[in-house]
Amino acid sequence: MTDESDTTGTERSLDSSAEVALQLPSDLRIIEAAVSHLVSRCRAFAFEGPRLELNFRVGVTEALANAVLYGNSNDPAKTVYVKLKIDEHQVVVCVADEGDGFDPSSVPDPTTPENIHSPGGRGLFLIQHLMDEIHFNERGNSVRMVLMREEPRRPRG
């Protein structure tokens, strides 16, 4: 604890890449503001258009919602950790929670006839289809998403 001015975090802001770190109260009410913040940091790095306004916004919203609701069991005393790194090619976002994790491969496809009428279960699916890459750590409480600035030429796996 110090009250010197260097408590203000400094940010590596080279010409070619920037990093952002957030440590957020685990609360659904902060999601919209957190996503706007990350979007405006991306814009400041000349990333814009539908990949930012749709793919990035929805992907990050889903990851934050899952961290708050499932990872942190909607307990407002817990914390969600976000890291973003943007360079001229791509943006990488990590969202981590304090939970025990889960097995992403166990989540069913929400578009099948049995599941299409379910009110839930579309979050991971949207991340998978809107982001270019998604990786979980082994425990399953930290997700790393990669979005290319431009639509990749090869069709996504």
Next chain:
Amino acid sequence: MTDESDTTGTERSLDSSAEVALQLPSDLRIIEAAVSHLVSRCRAFAFEGPRLELNFRVGVTEALANAVLYGNSNDPAKTVYVKLKIDEHQVVVCVADEGDGFDPSSVPDPTTPENIHSPGGRGLFLIQHLMDEIHFNERGNSVRMVLMREEPRRPRG
């Protein structure tokens, strides 16, 4: 950037003190959630009652609002840094912004007959009267507030 589980921040949680760090998007919408989070962290450390529900809540709300509105000029791409440390005697909260700071001694008394009808200007005054100590760094963009768990016996200066 890593997707290992140790991206989850760990917290020093000895029996006698705890620390919390938040890095928040500079957005008025997050203040209520941030304050609830800090309050619940204090409660988890057996701090409760009106000093928490009034003095702490209002003091921290004021400091966050000033950081967002003045320090960070209400720019949602900026960040507010919060640190809290609680032990058996007191809680210390630091709120820092990315702004140029200001001179707190230049802020007029809001309770004088000339100022009492003004819609603004009561934030610092409330911090000064609700917290037991308030210190600014030299630049004026970082405030450190101390609140004793129990009302101090000596009258406040």
Next chain:
Amino acid sequence: MSFHTSKENGVVVVDVDGQLIVGNRQELKQKVLDELEGGERRFLIDFANTGYIDSSGLGVLVSLSKKIREQSGELRLSNLNEDLRTLFELTKLDTLFSIADSREEALTSF
């Protein structure tokens, strides 16, 4: 973000201004369910001023559609921009909903 409700030709029209996401979906749900309980049966949700929708927002539409159908009512959607249409197509929810291009088209087709 806000939800604005009006009544046009016997249809309850809800405008979604801003985001329809996990943080506010309950508000939309409650608004529509209150009208349904009040006896309304025709609903149009208009997305002309909507930024984005997340999976919870989609989920709330699915569950409202079901509840409205159970009361022999009808739910339509209108004014999905290209981005929002992509979400409905990805999740195949475009097959579940009656989606009109414009508010007028939706209102006359009830």
Next chain:
Amino acid sequence: MSFHTSKENGVVVVDVDGQLIVGNRQELKQKVLDELEGGERRFLIDFANTGYIDSSGLGVLVSLSKKIREQSGELRLSNLNEDLRTLFELTKLDTLFSIADSREEALTSF
């Protein structure tokens, strides 16, 4: 948090549920100003269900009180708990407002 408005004996009563702080003060302000513009002149803001108020919340009360007085109207407050009273006393705003212990007392005194 929410603001609920009702009309009792010609008085517009606003209940503040939750916090009245920098993030939502505009909503309260707009609600009351709309009623003032609509011709209402007597206002009671009831704090029975209010958690805490910050300096912006106090500020919005000061500015509403001024605007209402300019239209020859009257603003009263009721049900401040001990914590909230402390805030009014610290800032000397207890000298500026007409504060009643209960809603009934406030309503009958207009």
